[in-house]
Amino acid sequence: MDLKNDQAGHKFLKEYNYDLGDLDRGYTNRTLYINVGTHEIKEKPVTPLMKDKFIGGKGFGLYYLWQAVTEKTKWNDPENEIIISSGPVGGITQYPGSGKSLVVTLSPLTNMPIDSNAGGHFGPFLKFAGFDALELQGKADQDVIIVINGNKGTITIEEAPAGAVDTHILGEQLTEKYAENEEDKRNIAVISTGSAAEHTNIGLLNFTFYDVRRKGIRLKQAGRGGIGTVFRDKRIKAVVIKFAGVKGNQNHPADQLTLNKTGIKLHKEIHDLDNVQNKMRKIGTANIIEVMDKYDLLPTHNYKFGAHKNTFKISSEVFISKVTQNYPDGCWHGCSMACAKAADHFELKTGPYKGQKVTIDGPEYENAAGLGSNCGIFDPDAILELNFYCDTYGIDTISYATLTAFVMECYENGILNKERTGGLELNFGNIEANFELIHQMAKGVGFGKIAGMGIRKMKAYFEKEFGADPKFLFDIGMEQKGLEFSEYLPKESLAQQGGYGLTNKGPQHDEAWLIFMDMVNNQIPTFEDKAEALHYYPMFRTWFGLNGLCKLPWNDIAPANNKFTDEPAKIPEHVQNYVDIFNAVTGKTIDKHELIRQSERVYNFQRIFNIRMGYGKRVHDKLPYRAMGPVTVEEYLSRQERYDQQLAEFLGYDTTGKSAEEKIKVMREYRESQYEKLTDAVYKRRGWTMDGVPMVEKLREIEMDLPELIEVVKKHV
Amino acid sequence: MFKLNNRDCEWQVGLTVKELLELKNYTYPRIVVLVNAEVIPEENYASTIIFDGDNVEAIHLMAGG
Structure with a gap:
């Protein structure tokens, strides 16, 4: 055990030793469970069902959370969990954007599952330390710090020192404390939050890593949904992980050569075109x-x-x-x-x-x-x-x-x-x-x-x-x-209204960002076109969260010839890259269609999870009107020419002599009806009832007809 | 009249692709322009004239959030 800890006077509330184990094809095949209330620490096997149906990352998070809670559980009940997981591809060093951690918990804002992701080193270090996921459950009676040493195979729950909670201080202190020397600081990653997470419902989790060039800590955030609020409610002050020795083949991939080649291709693209x-x-x-x-x-x-x-x-x-x-x-x-x-x-x-x-x-x-x-x-x-x-x-x-x-x-x-x-x-x-x-x-x-x-x-x-x-x-x-809502103005794009409104966790743009395709390019003019986009993109982007991947290298860079492809918005070459790196790591043989089905399973699971918690139906997909159109006269007048033209063109409404209030009313009826029609089309495309409930036939089609899901769904169809 | 992204657009004599992009305030760097389904290279924007009845597409490859 770390003597420095003893010397610092920290009391160990629990010590646990584990075998370091082996990583094989992106999985360690076990996860770590820690209850900060009872101090129970145990290892759990990753089952074939988990890998087949949930893949990893937020899939594992949702899977564990489902088992941990009941439909009555509230965010601040001890049984609520915070689950952190990378994913099978996470931690590779060949392909850009492969260091994400996915975090899942019951949200104090939404009372249902939230997922949020963060960059940094924690997720990969957790896997290299021997675990595909970390479950945190219970509620401590005093502030605690959890320390995982992924080289020694030790886990401790320690009494937290009094003092700083705010991350820019705490993260630095803990990095200093648990590193052997300056060189060792790069091997430390910390998750923590700050003082406002104790008093608000919008707390986040900071993922701290050490920046060798700056000789200081850097912060990335799993920001959405109040995860930090849950963290502090559990009286966890920080989780520290230490792992030295990151290597390019740490995941023990099935096909290292393909990983290397695919990565080099994208590196060159970024170099030439960014x-x-x-x-x-x-x-x-x-x-x-x-x-x-x-x-x-x-x-x-x-x-x-x-x-x-x-x-x-x-x-x-x-x-x-x-x-x-x-x-x-x-x-x-x-x-x-x-x-x-x-x-x-x-x-x-x-x-x-x-x-x-x-x-x-x-x-x-x-x-x-x-x-x-x-x-x-x-x-x-x-x-x-x-x-x-x-x-x-x-x-x-x-x-x-x-x-x-x-x-x-x-x-x-x-x-x-x-x-x-x-x-x-x-x-x-x-x-x-x-x-x-x-x-x-x-x-x-x-x-x-x-x-x-x-x-x-x-x-x-x-x-x-x-x-x-x-x-x-x-x-x-x-x-x-x-x-x-996140920070895009959706009111002039019906598809983006769906991209915000017809989501699992709420109006965050990480499911679908369709504003330009819809509003500017006019590439998805019909309800069916929009519904197809609101099926494909949320499913495609969900997949990043199953695998520990960042979205940005998918479409914030594009091959030079992308414009000549049949579906440039999808960046087809990059989609194939993802198929290739997944297969290269796991040894599986998926194609781009199975990639979408992998996401569909987890996406529908999350929808049913929401329904189980009393949400997740059509009424919950309703949007505030500010997201759909002008609420006030001031807003209407700021775009009067555009709005008057739309009223004439779409409704044959003569705006001559009409007050702004009258026009707002007509516009509102029209736009709200459009959103309802869009909702119908999207639900149909996703295989849901018109109340937004996944149909049993759909679950069978995607091989996600698990008994516990059927049980929930049948109550609502 | 011509079509821009499948919407009617007022035509002007001698209007070039370059002028159209300026007129519409299309400033995003990753735009693909097609006139009657033919991709127009960026170096030809100033010399490519849009004719009455043309079908122009200005596709923004906008990554977004």
């Missing part, structure tokens, strides 16, 4: 800030508008000058896409760490759009600092940004005022009030505590406490299923 395509190596996902603005899609002032005259102040060029260090920056070995970015030596101007010079990861597009334009803030330094505090306090930047934009609109409409916010003047663009709000969340005080509940609970609170109009709150509160 600079003329999306510049991911230079600026990362922030490259699209100004693109979204130009196409009227950048969420602005709580999704009222899609562009702003001041967007140039937060364009990617501005962040390039502030953020990058002139070298590509990755979060897992071998990722030549290298889109991670950071601002070093950034001096904080507010909060408890004011005056500290810190490294800030990002901003990514979501942060810039959410913390920036959506809240009316066009100050890049403010965005960076808010980004920093979201991360270190352990709150999801997307939920924080979207709920703050909602609060700001409520403030400007008189639903909130200074008295109700404890003095915060939460107008759009008020940077000072925004900082105060986030610092209040970290302390669990003031209006920050109310805002930290999330939009869904705020809506109920504002109605009850302030007599606010629930219809208006429903229209402008950009949440669905309890989860806040």
Whole structure:
């Protein structure tokens, strides 16, 4: 056992030794279960059924969560679990984007399963340490740290030291503490959250890894759905994993040569083309800030508008000058896409760490759009600092940004005022009030505590406490299923409304992002076309989460000849790459059709899981109208020409002499009916009833007719 | 009148592909332009004239979120 721990005075609550075992074709064939309440630690075998039906990653997470909970379990019950898993392809170093960890739990925002992914080293290290997944269950009676040493084969549950909870400090301290020396720090990965996760429902999990070049920690986040809130509710302060000796053949793949060849092909593509395509190596996902603005899609002032005259102040060029260090920056070995970015030596101007010079990861597009334009803030330094505090306090930047934009609109409409916010003047663009709000969340005080509940609970609170109009709150509160929307304006794209609304976990864009295919390219004009896209893309993208893969190398780079293929939006060559690397690792022989079926099994499982928990049906797929069209006169007038033209063209409606209110009403009836028709078409394509329940025949067709699923489904058809 | 992404678009005499992209504010770097199903290389945008009744596609290969 690590003497340094004993010397530091930590009390070991449990020690467990295990055989290191072997990795074979992407699997260790066992998982690790830890109950922080009872201190039980055990190993579980990975069964053939798990590998055949659930593959890995979030498939394993959902599988274990299903067994852990009942339909009555709440997010803060001890039986709720947090499951972290990579996936069979995860941890390879040949193909870019292969270091993802998938996290699953019951969400405090949605009361049903949430999945979220993060880069960094934890997922691969967990597998190399001997486990395909980690289940965390129970609730400790004091703060604990779990330490897994993947070289020695030891696991300890330790009393956590008092002191820092916020990740930029805690992650650094733990990396320092558990590394033997400077060289050893690269072998440490930590998951933790921050002080705001203890007081809000939007807590995230930070995945810390050591950046050898910067000689400091870097942070990636599993942000969505309040996983960090569950983590702290279990009184877990951190999980530390240590593994030294990462090698290119660590997964013991069936066909190393194909892995190498496929990886080299993509590396060359990125080398040759990234600079003329999306510049991911230079600026990362922030490259699209100004693109979204130009196409009227950048969420602005709580999704009222899609562009702003001041967007140039937060364009990617501005962040390039502030953020990058002139070298590509990755979060897992071998990722030549290298889109991670950071601002070093950034001096904080507010909060408890004011005056500290810190490294800030990002901003990514979501942060810039959410913390920036959506809240009316066009100050890049403010965005960076808010980004920093979201991360270190352990709150999801997307939920924080979207709920703050909602609060700001409520403030400007008189639903909130200074008295109700404890003095915060939460107008759009008020940077000072925004900082105060986030610092209040970290302390669990003031209006920050109310805002930290999330939009869904705020809506109920504002109605009850302030007599606010629930219809208006429903229209402008950009949440669905309890989860806040991510940062794209979907109201002019019916397909993207489906991409947000007809999802399993809520309006996160990682299932389908169809705005350009639909709104600009007009490639999916019919309901059937849209439904096909809303089948294919969610299934294809689900697959990344089964395998520990990042989405970005799929379509943020494209082969030079991609434009001449029959389906350029799918990037057919890259789809084949994924088939090839999956087969190369696992030794299986899937094709691109079986790839989709693998996802369909897990996707339908998750839908049925939602139904089992009392959600997951048509009524839960309804969207706030702000996501579908103009709620207010101000919005209508901002696009009057476009909307008037649509009313004339689609409905033959003569707008002459009509008030904006009259036109909004007609437009709303039309757009809501379109969404209903789309829902019908998508459910039909997915093999679901018109109430959104997967049909038994569909489950048989995809060989997912497990008895426990049939039992749930039969109650609802 | 001509078609742009299968939508009617007002035609102007001498309109080039380059001018059309500017007119529509299509600034994204990965756009594939086809006129009557023929791919137009980027170096020919300025010299390619769109005629009345043409079918123009400006496909944005936008990766997104």
